[in-house]
Amino acid sequence: MNFMNRTNPIGVFDSGIGGLTVVKQVASFLPSENIVYFGDTARVPYGSKSNATVIEYSIQDAKFLLKKNVKMIVVACNTASSAALNELKENFEIPVIGMIEPGARTALTKTKNGKIGVIGTYATINNKAYSKELKRLDKKINVYEKACPLFVPLAEEGLIDHKATELIAKEYLGELKELGIDTLILGCTHYPILSKVIQKVMGQKVTLIDSGTAASGIVEEYLRARDIKNPSNIQGEHKFYVSDLPAKFKEVADRFLGKPVKHIQKIDLEELIGH
Amino acid sequence: MNFMNRTNPIGVFDSGIGGLTVVKQVASFLPSENIVYFGDTARVPYGSKSNATVIEYSIQDAKFLLKKNVKMIVVACNTASSAALNELKENFEIPVIGMIEPGARTALTKTKNGKIGVIGTYATINNKAYSKELKRLDKKINVYEKACPLFVPLAEEGLIDHKATELIAKEYLGELKELGIDTLILGCTHYPILSKVIQKVMGQKVTLIDSGTAASGIVEEYLRARDIKNPSNIQGEHKFYVSDLPAKFKEVADRFLGKPVKHIQKIDLEELIGH
Numbered sequence: 001m002n003f004m005n006r007t008n009p010i011g012v013f014d015s016g017i018g019g020l021t022v023v024k025q026v027a028s029f030l031p032s033e034n035i036v037y038f039g040d041t042a043r044v045p046y047g048s049k050s051n052a053t054v055i056e057y058s059i060q061d062a063k064f065l066l067k068k069n070v071k072m073i074v075v076a077c078n079t080a081s082s083a084a085l086n087e088l089k090e091n092f093e094i095p096v097i098g099m100i101e102p103g104a105r106t107a108l109t110k111t112k113n114g115k116i117g118v119i120g121t122y123a124t125i126n127n128k129a130y131s132k133e134l135k136r137l138d139k140k141i142n143v144y145e146k147a148c149p150l151f152v153p154l155a156e157e158g159l160i161d162h163k164a165t166e167l168i169a170k171e172y173l174g175e176l177k178e179l180g181i182d183t184l185i186l187g188c189t190h191y192p193i194l195s196k197v198i199q200k201v202m203g204q205k206v207t208l209i210d211s212g213t214a215a216s217g218i219v220e221e222y223l224r225a226r227d228i229k230n231p232s233n234i235q236g237e238h239k240f241y242v243s244d245l246p247a248k249f250k251e252v253a254d255r256f257l258g259k260p261v262k263h264i265q266k267i268d269l270e271e272l273i274g275h
Numbered sequence: 276m277n278f279m280n281r282t283n284p285i286g287v288f289d290s291g292i293g294g295l296t297v298v299k300q301v302a303s304f305l306p307s308e309n310i311v312y313f314g315d316t317a318r319v320p321y322g323s324k325s326n327a328t329v330i331e332y333s334i335q336d337a338k339f340l341l342k343k344n345v346k347m348i349v350v351a352c353n354t355a356s357s358a359a360l361n362e363l364k365e366n367f368e369i370p371v372i373g374m375i376e377p378g379a380r381t382a383l384t385k386t387k388n389g390k391i392g393v394i395g396t397y398a399t400i401n402n403k404a405y406s407k408e409l410k411r412l413d414k415k416i417n418v419y420e421k422a423c424p425l426f427v428p429l430a431e432e433g434l435i436d437h438k439a440t441e442l443i444a445k446e447y448l449g450e451l452k453e454l455g456i457d458t459l460i461l462g463c464t465h466y467p468i469l470s471k472v473i474q475k476v477m478g479q480k481v482t483l484i485d486s487g488t489a490a491s492g493i494v495e496e497y498l499r500a501r502d503i504k505n506p507s508n509i510q511g512e513h514k515f516y517v518s519d520l521p522a523k524f525k526e527v528a529d530r531f532l533g534k535p536v537k538h539i540q541k542i543d544l545e546e547l548i549g550h
Binding site: 041042043044048049050053056122149150152153154156157159162163164165167168171244245248269273 | 316317318319323324325328331397424425427428429431432434437438439440442443446519520523544548
């Protein structure tokens, strides 16, 4: 296989549909690129699973994308990025980009008082993924982390302007606000859907960092540095694969992608596991 | 294998930890019985998955319990009960009991005005599992169903007395209340954890039906009718198996079981899938 064909798609995977917020950013930043998305909706969520399980699933997801001749892989899932990025890089020859480093780097360019907050799933927060990366990049930085597991189902339920969401956001974010952070990393690809209420609770002076947006810039850099950008001037083609197609999928997916999701295909778990 | 050994355990499975509320009821009703529980925590939740996937997973879960020589199987998951009970009964020789029929039968004995509400996951509600069963048992009954997907993560997060939970409960249950139901089936094994707030929102005149409690009575009937009750007078032994052991598991499991969960063992997904 020649992974370096410029017209080959960028592969993006996630535990479910959250990664569509990343596709939205990548597509907006790199409109000519073809994109193949895989959402592991049969096994979602990864955020409540152990590292070993997340690594196993992530390698299966990446192998599926490789069969689609992708030229690079974007791990559009913070849980998978924090648990499995090293294993993915070791197992595959093509570039693999996670959410953690781009989000951390962007946050460091934004903070003025050196106090950065990170919110995410239990898995991402327990792994201290952002905290380790931020401190690797800048030893003096202060990082405060908080798991916000209800934000995922609230985003999927579309309770974007609901009072209950605001109360839960206050519950989760109160401590970070009191600690005086000036920058908050949305360490889960679902969270940009709730950015309005998060911004309201945190106040306008706190900068929210969307890792998907941050990662899009890095994807562009990688493609340019390796000279594998798609030279086409026509709009890239986007294909979506999922391991399960539940009744509400399309409604939620459209909200996350910001436009109707077309060309969705369900694949069998057996195909994914490779038996 | 002799499935009819009276001292053999009762097998109980669920997509995750919700079924522990059923174990709690079965154990309280049948204290001498040995119980083997399997929670498919690596693939939780089932409620957002398609029927085909839920059937596939349920058969794997039941096969795992059979290896533990269970004398009957309790499907302590409404989603699996509504999607897979027939397939399970066809595939296995031992008795298989779901949540739907016991919950429906109990509700019919309680309602006075013939208006029954049902709440559950999207899968359970979309399958119209309770609605079909209630109408099969009593053609004249009026059934009103509502999916309440946020109740599961709210119960797992322990937001039992939180104002946000009450607001979300009002959002979900407002219509059922206006319709004047006098009986409400908690069609998800997580929901008994939130019964206090559900009762508050619905008012004291509405009877809540916990399918786990209802099923315990049926389990006892089955065992007696087949003469396979454990004749022992000593406290039954309870063993718990899960397909993943996330960090927060024990805390949530203890809350659901109502006492500390001991003897938890993690099994590999490979073992479950049978490859």
